[in-house]
Amino acid sequence: MTEKKLKLTGGTVDSVVIRFVGDSGDGMQLTGTQFSDTSAMMGNDIATFPNYPSEIRAPQGSIYGVSGFQVQIGHATVHTPGDEVDVLVAMNPAALKTNLSSVPVGKTIIVDTDSFNKKNLQKAEYDENPLLTGELNNFVVIEAPITTLTRESIADIGLDNKAMTRSKNMFALGMVFWMFSRPLKYTETFIDKKFAGKTQLIEANKRALRAGFNFAETIELISSAYTILPAKMDPGIYRIISGNTATAWGFLAASEKSGRPIFLGSYPITPATEILQELTAKKYFGAKTFQAEDEIAGISTAIGASFSGHLAITTTSGPGLALKGEAIGLAVMTELPIVIVDVQRAGPSTGLPTKPEQSDLLQAMYGRHGESPVIVVAAKSPADCFNMAFEASRLAMEHMTPVILLTDGYIANGSEPWKIKKTEDLPIIYPNDLKSSREEWMPYKRDPETLAREWVLPGTPGFEHRVGGLEKKDGTGDVNQSPENHQLMVKLRAEKICRVKNNIPLMQVDGAQEGDLLVIGWGGTYGSLFTAVNHLFESGQKIGLMHFSYLNPMPKNTEEILKKFKKFIICELNMGQLHTVMNSKFPEYDYFKFNKVQGLPFTVLELTQKFEQILNNQ
Amino acid sequence: MTEKKLKLTGGTVDSVVIRFVGDSGDGMQLTGTQFSDTSAMMGNDIATFPNYPSEIRAPQGSIYGVSGFQVQIGHATVHTPGDEVDVLVAMNPAALKTNLSSVPVGKTIIVDTDSFNKKNLQKAEYDENPLLTGELNNFVVIEAPITTLTRESIADIGLDNKAMTRSKNMFALGMVFWMFSRPLKYTETFIDKKFAGKTQLIEANKRALRAGFNFAETIELISSAYTILPAKMDPGIYRIISGNTATAWGFLAASEKSGRPIFLGSYPITPATEILQELTAKKYFGAKTFQAEDEIAGISTAIGASFSGHLAITTTSGPGLALKGEAIGLAVMTELPIVIVDVQRAGPSTGLPTKPEQSDLLQAMYGRHGESPVIVVAAKSPADCFNMAFEASRLAMEHMTPVILLTDGYIANGSEPWKIKKTEDLPIIYPNDLKSSREEWMPYKRDPETLAREWVLPGTPGFEHRVGGLEKKDGTGDVNQSPENHQLMVKLRAEKICRVKNNIPLMQVDGAQEGDLLVIGWGGTYGSLFTAVNHLFESGQKIGLMHFSYLNPMPKNTEEILKKFKKFIICELNMGQLHTVMNSKFPEYDYFKFNKVQGLPFTVLELTQKFEQILNNQ
């Protein structure tokens, strides 16, 4: 291995972005996760972004088969996986080719030279070997024959060639561990667990890991490794959690705090499937899951289970939400609580199914026939999925209504440290249970404050009643087609959702509380928006961030906040859907738009530049 | 029969509103249609509104079984079926009870006294007979033992009691014909046709009709009948047409003018089913229809047929549109032309399935995942359904995109005179067919002006290609997941729809062209809005009407028109959906809202009052 052109110098840095890229089969997701987890346990804050291809296993070495995992680790709180890559680990030419543009000049690239053979270069559409052409002159390129070294280090274990080669990701991970002074023990424990019983594999992986570590240490060429001090985070006990797991756990907590067992009726779809999988695996907590024949059956079973008194959930992504529209209308009319999770991905149609986007907001708000308002909330980060799943459940059952929870592929697959919540510290959820006496009770008798009707379950003697999709008479719930009653009921359903604003927290603005520019966002872009806003705020700009977790209804103080700023910019990973909503709710304000529709998150850089431009009146 | 309390005086009037109401089984729809058609043929303008119950045949005499048919006839152009009823024909107590509130004091009520027996009064929830209590004192009540008289008039024909009773609607119709000096011959011809071969029935119905007519004439108590002079309408040949028939015929015309055969894939749903039925019956024009297993199959077959080069259509109502959302996304991505007709009905969920509403606009605009813009157009009256079905087809095929056509139950079932269009007078439709040579052609090569891709059909040698729901590479149409290409394609698809504005007519304002108040509406409310606006305009107010037929994109001059007015009011049969759209597109203007959600059309009166209130600054 040779160090090229530029000197690599270690030292202490604030935060670093590392991206592991290789073939789908190269284990990059695992490598990235191990690096992230280890860093988190060392007290760094982290934010991750897995970016995998839509093919299951694309042909080896191909460009569309490249799978990547990016993590930012910092000693200050980090809110995004980072814009630009400080260290790129590229296991083959295709991985280098497709990721090079994210690496700024002067940064480090580690490559497995063994993979830069003619076949792979061709597949990556390189005419010549980029390691030889000089096109990488401006980077610190660390060329290591990783495959060979891996094989050598484990040659005597008795594995075949293919199996040996599979450990090369551990070798690469070892090198990176050394660069950032990470201990190996977490990953070693992980290996023990993962390969339990398969002693050869345990031995091979551990040895490869250590070999990489040692290799990095012993070769002179890396003069010194980077150090990242632990982040200043809230004291507490943490774990690394992905958004989908956090969503599942949030539901488990809501079930516990409401006393209502979970029923999840879903049909698998990327990137939402893990929620179904996680709750199925955790069946022992009493969560009932049901893999239905399609999305419509998924939500229909949830509606049935809600009628039977369960915390009823259905999880999906955009195309599935489209299919559920009619059934959501039934839940609106029957005023039954259900939570619909939409882990958004890039559309329209099948689109870019593994890439994140925020383009289902309008569908969530308006994608049903008739006047059928529902609560819409969104999670802003992987760990926040826990909170918002909890909140969605709470609001559904306290207000007897469907709630749509929007997350996206970015935060669903990404992970970050979660300061673990004890269930006893979570608020109690009060489903709007039967409280009337038999005499006063009617199926559509409403709570005077929330307008929620009471949730009366089959099996309760004396309260037998029927619900359904035909318009209901106010109070009795009988089928009724009278004009006045219809108008009244349409208004009551709207007002019921409107009053939810009395039961959600006020909007908290980050950065300046008043001033020149209010950045407005929602959902999974929080990390990037916050980082950019905070950066400018700390550098003295009067810039604030209003980030929506509650989209319908919006917090009560929303307009109050708008009044305190001069300019507004709405930033979204779509063509301007919150912009449409804000214009319809607060048309008095003039909003700039900043939109990106690339199946990728915002970079902090592009945001900062845009904000500066507006602040400087350009 | 006795004339009660007030004198009924005949004379010449401008317009009159007649409503026939009775049991679902009483044939009120037929009676109303006969009266309307006859009036139209006499040169009156007419507008009708059938209002039938959602039960097929509710128990006789019950309140929810009441079926009604209202028609306004005028010697000036009439645009609505009218607000208030001048003559109510009530065949039983339930019909009287449920319709009395629409009859202003002093107007005429014809009742069949035979039906005011104890059983029927009970079913109508009358404690006492309203004919005896004096509660009808302020109306001109014409009490006639219609059932008895009918039976007597046809006793010798040899029908059983039940069959004889069935002719009573003809007797009532005969009475009304006499009141308005209508000839019987149209209805007589109709009877001949309808009962062809059943001589007894022909005889019975004709005799009952004439008996009613004679009865009205001979009894002294109707001192003189109303006369309505023919309306001043555009010269031409007319026929009475319902909205659903007009929609079907508009498609037939579009097929003729584009050279593309029709394929309609649909699933029955009220109130859209008649379009499917009409096109199926008119198979001989080459329209292929297919009753699918559900709405998703309906639109999916249409997409397939579009790929095969047909003018592909699917028809439905709100719940069906919700189900079609995902597939519309596929048509957006594959850029295939299809027309989706949504005959709106009152929602949410099953709602009031036989009542009209305009509450699917936002679903049409936004009810899909991802960024998936489509063209949205709406018809404003029964006859206008012909134009807009034609337009929807034209735009779909010229721009290679899905088009949603919104009508509603009110105009779909209602009818009005249609000045028949000769097909040769209709514009030619130019589908965006293959025009490139094999060398230049690519599946996603776009017309530089419209951005439409070329429509190349299976069977064309040398142009084999695949389309699909995954994001497509600009030009080649290959599957492509690159960030930049995705952003480009999202923008191209949006821009393609945007450019449709170069291919639609400018907005024409009715009434004042500038001034104090601009009334804004869309779709089936045109008749009421126009009548109210025109009334105020003619009385000197600076009020205009901007009524949208093209909702997405909107006509180019929309903003220009907005600039010319001081105040704006958006009137809709929903909670404010166009309001949301206008705010998002033209947030600079301050819109009042006027909304009604009762499963009923606007009345001219309530509109006029509202407009006056705003004009008077209240």
Added chain:
Amino acid sequence: MSEQTNPVLTFKDFQSDQEVRWCPGCDDYIILRAMLKALPEMGRKKEDFVFVSGIGCSSRFPYYVGTYGIHGIHGRAAAIATGVKLANPELSVWVMTGDGDAMAIGGNHFIHLIRRNINIKIVMFNNEIYGLTKGQFSPTSLIGQKTYTSPYGNIQPPFNPGQLTIGSSGKYFARVPGNDPKMMEELFVKAEKFKGTASIEVLQNCVIFNDGAFEEITNKETESENQIRIEHGKKMIFGKNKDKGLILKGFKLEVVNIGENGITEDDILVHDAHEADPTLHLMLVRLQNPVVMGEIRRIEETSYDEVYVERMESVAKKSPFKNLDEMFFSGDTYVVE
């Protein structure tokens, strides 16, 4: 909420306060009466019944029964019912549906419910027409049938609901004429006791849009010749004079006259509704003349909901965590101070 005998409940107890709104003369009234009479006989509490439907004339049914009920959306009754039942397996859950609701838009949920064998009863009102939408052909309409969407005669070959049930690996299928309240009543009670998905086809006359569709089969004059009513363990004999029966000939069932050509009662097949192999049942559901009524197939196995509950319990027993907190704090956690 467990089963009990409740001798107090009567027909009246199960009536709802809603006025019944079908067309006069519709068989739906007969089905309703039969159900209201059957319900008290099932020996269960009133509050433990849930009637679920989609959209259609038939789907108005739940409004008329004074138990819990859901009038759902078109085609989704089977899925909604699945949720009701899995959430609370103690309930007696009934899907009331039409030929369109169950087999057109709802076809997928119908076959999947049957495949899973969840303890839910499906009563399909097969009138071979879409009633509520005023007369379009349905997936059971006959070839040539004239309806508003087949004015020149229907050309889509129909499903046979029994065959579709067997095709979906169904464990229970019964057929009953819509004009025989007695037989319906008995059948509903029997079906309630069956642990699994019961698919029941009622040949229901729609007087308005498809009057007389089953006239030949259900007409009181000729029914004994055109119907065969079978019972498990009994010989498959029919005819006014009980002089006809079914025998197997190669791969096919044949109708024979007892007493002719040396055929005696002994030659007649005994109905075996409990045979897991569906061969005979397929023959029976397909038979056109006579049309077979009664429990054609009834294979008692563990139902999905039972397995589901067992699985929940067995997994819970092996739970690695006492409670949620334990899971939250398990594995790779770390402390920030």
Added chain:
Amino acid sequence: MSEQTNPVLTFKDFQSDQEVRWCPGCDDYIILRAMLKALPEMGRKKEDFVFVSGIGCSSRFPYYVGTYGIHGIHGRAAAIATGVKLANPELSVWVMTGDGDAMAIGGNHFIHLIRRNINIKIVMFNNEIYGLTKGQFSPTSLIGQKTYTSPYGNIQPPFNPGQLTIGSSGKYFARVPGNDPKMMEELFVKAEKFKGTASIEVLQNCVIFNDGAFEEITNKETESENQIRIEHGKKMIFGKNKDKGLILKGFKLEVVNIGENGITEDDILVHDAHEADPTLHLMLVRLQNPVVMGEIRRIEETSYDEVYVERMESVAKKSPFKNLDEMFFSGDTYVVE
């Protein structure tokens, strides 16, 4: 666009320019090759083929064939194909689908296509798993199968695709192992000639998420014992030494050894794929040991699309109007001057 023999076309002509992107070792490659070899043999023009699919690994198929094609949305391939075919009945339309695509979300369109008997070929890649979404159980997954959504073992009883086809009144069903390109190639060519809906199940191995699902059946060592390959008009004999066969015993098929217990070849059943009565075919699709391969059912009737075209033509002939204008101006019109 009518049929023709086109001796010029080859395998290569039917390849598309897209790189094939399945996992290395996936049976899908074998199916693709078999199809590319079969296509030239069908004697039709390249431009007259349309491959339609839904979503799934299998549904990527159309991209790899150089004909016309639609990669649709999940579950809707059968419906999209129906539109393609009815709009242009001259085309040869193929639905390429998976067990999830065809029978989970697409179940309804699948059974309705089969019921209608439209001349469309369905090739279902049955790998008993959802491949594309990375390993959840499908409607054909076995009881006990561990997948990401059944970590404790699947408890939903599976469909049998052949049985479901027969339940849907299907006229054609064939089964073929995913590792036998020769048999597939032949079958595809035969199916193309069939006028009606052909339902073809390919037992397709998913190396990543359900490897070895059909190992016992398709393993080259044991296949001749565990499979029986049948042909219309031929005796149903199998075994390495052609020493086993099927006979009928009452309502059931039985495997017998030829030469044992006095059984000779004469006793062995002859396969009748053309018998309209589905009894034998139901037995054959259900047989577990051996598993039946080949054309199990092939009943040639007029297909829906043929009737559809005839109906269009016959009605057109009786048209009361020469053209649209005539209709517009027919009946009750009136003149305003």
